Amino acid sequence: MGSRILLSDFAYLAPTTLAEALQILAEKQAVKILAGGTDLLLRMKLGTISHVDYVMDIKHIKELNYACLCDEKQCGSTANGAFCIGPTATLNQIAKNGDLSRLFPAQREAILAMAATSVRNRGTMAGNICNASPVADSAIPAICYGAALTLQSRRGKRIVALEDFFRGPGETELEKDEMLVNIALPVPPADSGAAFIKKSRVKPDIAKISLGVFIERDGTLIKRCRIAMGSVAPLPLYVQKISEGLAGLEMNEQLIAKTAQMVKAALKPISDLRTNQEYRRAISSVLVEEGLRLAWRNAGGELK
C-alpha cells in the first residue's frame, strides 16, 4: 500500500570494482544488487521481496557497462565471436546497438517489446534475466540464440547456458556470493534467422505468452532449430526435445502445423491474472506457426 515512498531500511553500497562487489556479496548477508532498479525498487516498495539490508549499486563499476561484439573466448563465444552484454547495460543501450540490431533482430524486438522507453533507459537485461520471471521477454530470444551467462564469485567463474540458469519462478543457478557478469550471444551463422512474438493485453504489458524461434537453414532442410517460450511454464521454457527433433527435416507447412500441435500438446501453462491456461494453450500453436514461418523466411528460406 506504500508505493509513495520506500520504507525499507537498508544501507546503500556503491563499489567501484568488480572485486569489491564480489567481496561484498561474499561477506555480507541480505544484499540485493541494484542495476536499473526498475524491478528491485518497485518490489521493495510493494514489499514482495524478502528482507534487504544492503542495496549494492553496481553502476559505478565501469568495467561492467558494455554491449558490443567481442571475440574473446572468455565469454564462451563460438568461432564466430559473440555479442557481449555487461550487467549494467540498459535495455535501450542494448537495443540501440547497431551490431545487435543487425545480428540479433529478434533480441532487439524482444527488448523493445518490454515496458516503455523510460523503463528501458534504466532497466537492464541482466536484471531481467536474474529476476527469473517466467515471462522475462529478453530471455526468450536469448535462449534461442544460445546465450551463455558468466557467473562470477570470489571462488571463480563459470559459464552456464541461459536455459539452464532458471530453476523456477524467481529462482536461479546463482549462488549467494555469485553475480552475473556477462551475457554472451553467439553470433549466428549465415543462413540463419530468428523471430520473436509476444501477446500482451496492451502494448507495454508483461506477456500473456511469448515465443522465440531460431532456425539455421541448410537449403530446404532445417539444420538446427531452437524454440523458447515465455509465460507457459514456471520458468522461461526452452522447448528442447521438439526443437532438436526438427534438425534435418524438410521445412514445409505440414511440418509447421505438426510442430505447433506438438508444442501445444506438451505445454502445461497456468492461469493467472493476465490470461488463462486455455488461452495460453490455444494460441501457443498460432504463435509457433507464425514464429516458424517468420524465422524460416528470415533465414532466407522459402515456403510453398
Place this chain on the structure above:
Amino acid sequence: MTVIGTDVARLDGIAKLTGKQQYTGDILIPGMMHAVLLRSPHPHAEIIKIDTSEAEKMGAVCLTYDDILINGQAVVYNERSVSVPAATYRDRTILPNKARHLYEPIAAVAADTEELAYKALQAVKVEYRVLQPVYDPQEAMEEGAPQLYDKVYLGDKEVDICNNIGVSRNISQGDVEAGFARADRIFEQDFELPRIYHAQLETKGCVVAPEPDGGITVWATAQSIHGNRQLLGRALNLPLSKINVKKIAIGGAFGSSIQVNTVTPICAALALKARRPVKLISSREEDFYSHQKYPVRFHVKMGVTNEGMITAAELSALVDFGAHQVQPLPFLGCVAGWFASLYQYGGNIGFHGTAVYTNKTPCCAMQGYGNPQTNFAIESMIDIISGEMGFDAIEFRLKNYRGVGHEFWGQGPTIRTIIKSCGVEESLLKGREIMGWSGRGRHTDKQGRIRHGLGVARGFHTSGTGGPKEGEVIDYSSAFIKINEDGSVDVVTPVMDLGGGTWDAIAKFVSEVLQVPLQRVGLSPTDTKSTAYDVCTHATRGVYCGGGAAYHVALEVRKKLLETAGRLLNEHAENLELVRDDDLGQGVVYVKGLRDNQMTVGEIARQAQINSWGTLQYAGSYRQKNCPPCFTTHFVEVAVDTLTGEITIPKVLIYGDCGTVVNPELFGGQLIGSFGRGMAYTLYENLTMNEEGGFTTKPQAASEPIYTSQPVKDGELLNHGALADYKLPTSSEMPLIENVLVRHTDTYEPTGPFGAKGIAESAIASVQAAIANAIYNAIGIRFYRLPITPEIVLQAIQKKAVK
C-alpha cells in the same frame, strides 16, 4: 467576431504545461504533518480494540473511531450530497467501527514525515472479530447471508436493511403488459457489466490546515468545493463559516470525486486533533480500493411489431454497490431514466432496480452514472432485434428514438425536460454515408483470419440536473462578475473544471456578453468563503448550468454597464450598443448609429468609480430549468483476429451534439478521450478479485490456479492495486489519428448559453454497444458481458466452430 466556437489556448494551459499548476498533492505548508491510513486486512470484521499507544510514543498523532464521536455519537453521512436529503441514504462515519470491505480505512496516523507515519502505523495494534464476507449480490440477498448493516438512514428516517438490499426502485409508465400484448415478437436478454476503476491520474488526497480561529482551510481532490465544505461542517460539527475549501486543479475525475472523498474528513479530523496542517495523499494501491464503477446485471425485455415499432420495454437491474451507499438510489433512478429516454416504447415502460450491499469497495458515479451500462444493454438489444427481424439497424432506430418534442429524463424520474434540440437523425444519416454503412455486409459473407465489422450505437447524456420543478437532485450554480476600471473583467465561479474546458467556456460566455476580449477575462482563484453555491461539476452540467449561471450574471452586469453608460452619455440604455474593439483591447459603448460618441468600458467603470456610483458588478445564483440531452452516435469498425481473438479498432466516427460548440478542439478531446475510455471498458478493463472466502464459494474460481508473485488476500484485487495489471489503453492501442473522425451536428439548444449544452458524459454512452455490434457484424457472435477479451472471443469462436 465571436469567440464562441473558436479555438484558443486554454486558460490553464501554460500552468499545466510548465508544471506550475498546483494540485492537492503539491500543497506544501511549513510544519505540515503527513498522514497514512490503517486499512482493514479483512473484508468484513468488527473492530474490537485499537491500541495506538506505541505509535503515539513515536510522536505520531492517531485518529480512531473514538476520536470522531461528537457527544458520544458518530455523525452518519453519505459522501455524496448532490441529492436532496430526503433522497439520500446515510450509512457511514469518518472512521467505522466495523470494516465492510478489504482495506477500508479504520484509523489514521500523522507524523512529521510520511516514513515515520508508516512506521508508527505498523506499531498500531488492532483487535478484530472477523466476519464472513459476501461478494456476490445475488448471494447477498439469500437467507443466512452475512449482513453488512442492520439499519441505515434515509434522510432523517431510520430504515432497516433486510437481506443486504440497500435500495429498490420500481418505476413504470403506460401499460407494459398491454404493450407486450400488441407486439408481434418479444425479445429477452441478460447483459452484465463489470466493476471497473476510474484510474484518474491524480490519486485522491487532501491537505488541511487548522486556523487560529478554530476553523480549517482545505485543499482536496474534489469536483465540488461546496459539497466538501458542507460535509465537513456536518461531520466535524463546525460552522460552515469556519471551513474554507480552496478551489484547486483536479487531476482527472470521471465522477470519482463527486462525493467527498473518504480521505478528506479523516484528514480534517486529524488536523484538528494534531492542531497542525496535515497532508494525506492516497497511494495508487489505496486509490483502487477507494471507489469503483457500478457493475450491473440487466434483464431486458422488448416487444416489437413486424412494422418495426417497439411497443413496450422492461428493464431489470441488479447493482452490486459495495460496502457503502454513494447513492445507488439516484443511480437506479438514472438507469431507469436513460433506459426510458432512449426510445419511445409506445409509452409503456417498466423498470425494476435492486441495489445490494456487498463486502467490496463502494461504487460511485463514473462518467455516465449508469448510462454506459444501460446503453450497452439497450443498444445491443436494438441491434439484436434489427438483425433477427431483418430491419436496418439505423432505420429501426430512427423509427423509435426519442427526439424533439419528446420527454427526456435527465436525472431519474423526477427530473424531466422536453427535448428542444436533437442531432440524432443528422448523425445517423450522415454517419452512415461517411462510414459506408450500406457496404458493411453480413457476418456470413466474411472470410479469412482477420474479419472486419462495422457497428453503430447511439446515446446521450443529460446536460445538468435542472428541471422546471425541483426533484430529487439539487441543481443551481452561482457566479460573481465585476468590471474593473480598465475594462477588464473578473469572474468568480465556484464551478470546478475537471479538464474538459468548463472554465474556458465560462470565460468565453462572459467575454461575449460583455464584449471584452477573452484575454482580459480573469477567472479568480477562489474558495467556498467567497463564492455562493454550486452543486458540483457532475452530470455534464459544467457548461450548461455553471456556464449558464455565469451567462445570466454577465447579462445583469451588462445591464448595469449600459445603464451607467446611459447616465454618462445622456442616453437611454436601450439606445446604446456594446461592441468589442480589438484595437482598443476592450469593449466600447456608443449610441446606436453614432459611433463618434463612445466610451470604452474601462472609462465607464472608472467614471462610475470617480462619481462614487459603485462597481459594475453582480452576484447571483441561477437554476437551469431544463436538462437538455446531448447526443452522441458512434460508428465503429473492428478487426477481429479469429485465431487469437484479438480485437483492434481500425476506424471510428464519433458524432457529438452539444448544441453550439464552444471549444471545438476541447469538444473533440472529450469525444476522443471518452472513446478511449469506452474502448477500455469494452475490451480491457475489469477488476477481478479473490472471492474465495465469500458466502458461497464459486467452484470455477477455486479450480483455476492463480499464480502471482504475491499472496492474494480474500477480497483482494488480483492486480494488487497496480495500474500495470489493470489494463488502461496506451497511445499504442488507439486507432491511427486520421481514422478517428469527429463531427458535430448542426444543432442549437434554445435554453443554453449561446445555444450550448453539454457533451462530456454522453461521449462514452454508446461506445460499448457500437463496438459489440461491430464485433457481431464481423464474426456473428454476440457478447452480452464486458469486457470482451481475446480469451472470451476465442472461446466463443471455437464453440461456434464446434456447432
Place this chain on the structure above:
Amino acid sequence: MSKHLIHLTVNGKEHELTVASNELLLNVLRDRLYLTGSKYGCGVGDCGACSILHGDESVLSCLVLAVEADGWDITTVEGLADGDQLNPVQQAFLDNSAVQCGFCVPGMVITSTALLRENDDPSEAEIKDYLRGNYCRCTGYVAMIKSVMDAAAKMRGE
C-alpha cells in the same frame, strides 16, 4: 540506513543535498527542491507522470534512489521552457488543445521532448510506441500524438 551527500544539477541549478539511502528521486525533487511539476501517479513505473530528463533520456523518478542520481544533470517539466518561451512540444500541446486535466502532462511533455531529441522526424507509430509508458486517462492521446508531430515539424524548420 545510510546517509549520502549528493550533487544534482536540476534545470541548470546545482544542489548539494544529504539524502537517506531509501529516499526516492521523485520525493527529493518534489519535497526538498519544491519542484512539484513531476507527479506521483503510481509509484511503480506504470504511469509515467514522474518522468524527468536525465541528460537527454527520460527516466521515471519514482524508481530511482536519490543517491543513484548523484552527479546527474536533470531537467524537470519546470525546466523545459526558456523563460516565457515554451519549448516546441509544450507549445504544440497548447496549440492543439492536448491538455485536459493536466496531471499526466508533465510526464508526457518530458517523454515527448526526449523522443524529439532522439528522432526529429518520428512516424505516428514511433510516437505511439515512445509514449506508451505515459498514461493519459482524459484525452485518448490523439491530440498529444498530433502535437508531437507538429513540434517535430517545427523543430525541423518546416
